Amino acid sequence: MRVALDAMGTDGAPATEVAGALGALSDSEDDLEIVLVGRRSLIEDELRRQGVPSHPRLTIHDAPDRVLPGDAPAAVVRRKPESSIVVGLRLHKEGAVDAFVSAGSTGAVMAGSLFVLRPLEGVDRPAVGTLLPTARGPVLMVDSGANVDCKPAQLAQFARLGNIYAQDLMGVKRPRVGLLNIGEEPEKGDERAQETYRVLARDGSLNFVGNVEGREIIRGACDVLVCDGFVGNVLLKFYESVAHFIIGLLKDAMKDLETTLDLEEVFRVLDYSEYGGAPLLGVNGVSVICHGGSPPKAIQSAIRVATQTVRSRMVDHIAKELEARNGGE
Amino acid sequence: MRVALDAMGTDGAPATEVAGALGALSDSEDDLEIVLVGRRSLIEDELRRQGVPSHPRLTIHDAPDRVLPGDAPAAVVRRKPESSIVVGLRLHKEGAVDAFVSAGSTGAVMAGSLFVLRPLEGVDRPAVGTLLPTARGPVLMVDSGANVDCKPAQLAQFARLGNIYAQDLMGVKRPRVGLLNIGEEPEKGDERAQETYRVLARDGSLNFVGNVEGREIIRGACDVLVCDGFVGNVLLKFYESVAHFIIGLLKDAMKDLETTLDLEEVFRVLDYSEYGGAPLLGVNGVSVICHGGSPPKAIQSAIRVATQTVRSRMVDHIAKELEARNGGE
Numbered sequence: 001m002r003v004a005l006d007a008m009g010t011d012g013a014p015a016t017e018v019a020g021a022l023g024a025l026s027d028s029e030d031d032l033e034i035v036l037v038g039r040r041s042l043i044e045d046e047l048r049r050q051g052v053p054s055h056p057r058l059t060i061h062d063a064p065d066r067v068l069p070g071d072a073p074a075a076v077v078r079r080k081p082e083s084s085i086v087v088g089l090r091l092h093k094e095g096a097v098d099a100f101v102s103a104g105s106t107g108a109v110m111a112g113s114l115f116v117l118r119p120l121e122g123v124d125r126p127a128v129g130t131l132l133p134t135a136r137g138p139v140l141m142v143d144s145g146a147n148v149d150c151k152p153a154q155l156a157q158f159a160r161l162g163n164i165y166a167q168d169l170m171g172v173k174r175p176r177v178g179l180l181n182i183g184e185e186p187e188k189g190d191e192r193a194q195e196t197y198r199v200l201a202r203d204g205s206l207n208f209v210g211n212v213e214g215r216e217i218i219r220g221a222c223d224v225l226v227c228d229g230f231v232g233n234v235l236l237k238f239y240e241s242v243a244h245f246i247i248g249l250l251k252d253a254m255k256d257l258e259t260t261l262d263l264e265e266v267f268r269v270l271d272y273s274e275y276g277g278a279p280l281l282g283v284n285g286v287s288v289i290c291h292g293g294s295p296p297k298a299i300q301s302a303i304r305v306a307t308q309t310v311r312s313r314m315v316d317h318i319a320k321e322l323e324a325r326n327g328g329e
Numbered sequence: 330m331r332v333a334l335d336a337m338g339t340d341g342a343p344a345t346e347v348a349g350a351l352g353a354l355s356d357s358e359d360d361l362e363i364v365l366v367g368r369r370s371l372i373e374d375e376l377r378r379q380g381v382p383s384h385p386r387l388t389i390h391d392a393p394d395r396v397l398p399g400d401a402p403a404a405v406v407r408r409k410p411e412s413s414i415v416v417g418l419r420l421h422k423e424g425a426v427d428a429f430v431s432a433g434s435t436g437a438v439m440a441g442s443l444f445v446l447r448p449l450e451g452v453d454r455p456a457v458g459t460l461l462p463t464a465r466g467p468v469l470m471v472d473s474g475a476n477v478d479c480k481p482a483q484l485a486q487f488a489r490l491g492n493i494y495a496q497d498l499m500g501v502k503r504p505r506v507g508l509l510n511i512g513e514e515p516e517k518g519d520e521r522a523q524e525t526y527r528v529l530a531r532d533g534s535l536n537f538v539g540n541v542e543g544r545e546i547i548r549g550a551c552d553v554l555v556c557d558g559f560v561g562n563v564l565l566k567f568y569e570s571v572a573h574f575i576i577g578l579l580k581d582a583m584k585d586l587e588t589t590l591d592l593e594e595v596f597r598v599l600d601y602s603e604y605g606g607a608p609l610l611g612v613n614g615v616s617v618i619c620h621g622g623s624p625p626k627a628i629q630s631a632i633r634v635a636t637q638t639v640r641s642r643m644v645d646h647i648a649k650e651l652e653a654r655n656g657g658e
Contacts, residue, residue, distance in 0.1 A: 238568070249598065
């Protein structure tokens with residue numbers, strides 16, 4: 001099992017990536033190999049700094065270019081072919097590695113994955129599925145920001161992609177698929193929501209549980225939450241910030257109190273870095289997208305997500321599901 | 330100052346409304362009078378039960394009909410003209426009261442307000458503005474669920490309505506108006522967001538601070554947050570539920586601990602019932618909408634919002650702003 005890790009993606013690159021890679025190697029079985037993709041000299045310096053100048057299961061693949069915040073995502077493949085994102089994806093495409101992980105610009109990783117790995121046959125728009133912590137374990141939200149202005153047929157495809165992810169990576173046999181909406185009844189919401197409801201309700205391959213309101217998400221009303229990337233992105237960012245805000249209120253109140261309360265333990269369920277990364281759903285390969293602000297632990301988790309995705313053969317399962325659907329129609 | 334209160338709206342009607350009204354009367358100046366609108370016998374029984382069979386500033390206006398969850402909002406005025414919602418709004422229209430407050434079906438209160446009070450000249454769609462607690466005091470979110478599929482011109486109108494609300498009721502001299510979007514730059518988001526950005530940026534009457542991402546809301550990045558009612562509704566319901574979820578995690582962890590930490594005090598800033606109600610923005614009158622699950626304290630707060638809205642002359646200010654705009658175009 002070989003994973004290429006973009007070493008230049010996080011806000012703390014390459015130190016964060018190097019620490020995450022070393023953590024993954026020491027925690028994993030012996031069959032994991034990691035290829036750090038980025039500026040060789042920077043990575044070598046950082047490895048020395050972290051006291052592991054070399055490791056038998058760690059190699060460096062040089063990529064001199066770097067994607068910058070101002071770069072238009074769609075132009076990255078053409079204009080920065082030697083960037084860590086494009087080089088890492090090419091390694092995967094050519095079969096040198098089994099998966100690619102990056103905390104670089106989501107738009108650039110997405111565009112690069114589409115261009116280099118290509119979408120699976122029958123996929124309109126690949127989607128990003130992100131796990132949200134809830135009272136009943138994580139919920140997979142698809143799409144969490146890659147696609148805005150989606151049509152009902154595309155939202156229904158997100159449901160099918162998420163359904164297979166939930167089976168293969170969350171271990172849910174018959175995932176409960178819900179549609180994010182502003183009311184429970186089928187006729188609630190805008191026209192897009194109403195039409196999406198009808199398409200999902202007709203789809204016998206899904207365990208569709210109907211509309212899910214904002215307040216039901218956190219109660220664990222579904223395993224897969226289908227939504228347009230606009231509202232998904234707003235929700236995701238809002239959730240992270242609200243959790244920080246509330247915990248901040250609490251810390252302020254507690255700073256003069258003597259208590260044995262371990263806040264980190266209490267709020268472990270809210271810790272995004274446990275989840276780490278989101279595999280892009282619908283491309284012909286394993287491309288895992290991480291938050292730019294990821295700590296080493298999140299990078300380590302993302303590498304684990306990548307290896308699980310490869311082992312579960314999720315991409316094959318998605319391809320077969322789409323093939324059966326297109327053949328049957 | 331006379332306020333009509335729909336006594337049949339909350340999940341705990343009429344007990345909640347009666348308690349809220351009595352609380353408002355004992356807290357307010359002597360010039361407040363409340364008219365409870367609903368089934369006279371039920372309200373009289375409840376007043377006796379709460380130990381105040383009569384009050385010099387409280388009257389009952391009989392309304393035998395009741396709006397039920399299954400009733401189509403748009404048909405309520407025609408089919409249930411003797412419901413507490415329609416009767417209360419008519420009292421306001423005829424000048425018998427200065428404002429109307431209801432925790433009944435939001436759709437029915439909205440439709441009834443539109444039909445009975447009428448929209449102000451130049452208003453496309455009245456909007457619901459809801460206060461969200463943040464680190465820097467409340468943010469007014471417009472629209473929070475009354476309107477979905479809004480066009481850029483309508484979103485811009487929400488910004489102008491919210492701008493006047495923030496001046497008149499939040500006491501902010503030059504409200505910072507932000508557009509909810511999935512990135513900071515003007516070209517982020519879907520076409521609707523991009524066009525709305527351009528309209529708001531051109532509007533010299535607004536202090537437009539640009540796009541606001543999901544994570545910036547809670548940091549108090551703006552005073553008025555403009556969004557379509559679909560995402561507004563999802564966010565609002567999600568926020569309430571996340572706060573409950575996190576506080577629940579904490580209570581569980583604390584139940585065996587000895588501590589002097591007063592959670593209610595710590596999280597007072599998150600308490601929606603302090604805000605109570607949302608005036609419908611853009612109708613020719615003061616119609617305040619409350620959550621169906623409101624406790625008495627929220628009803629009392631909503632009555633305060635109604636009297637403040639009347640005293641601030643917000644409706645006149647909105648009418649003048651629209652007139653100047655239409656005259657100038």
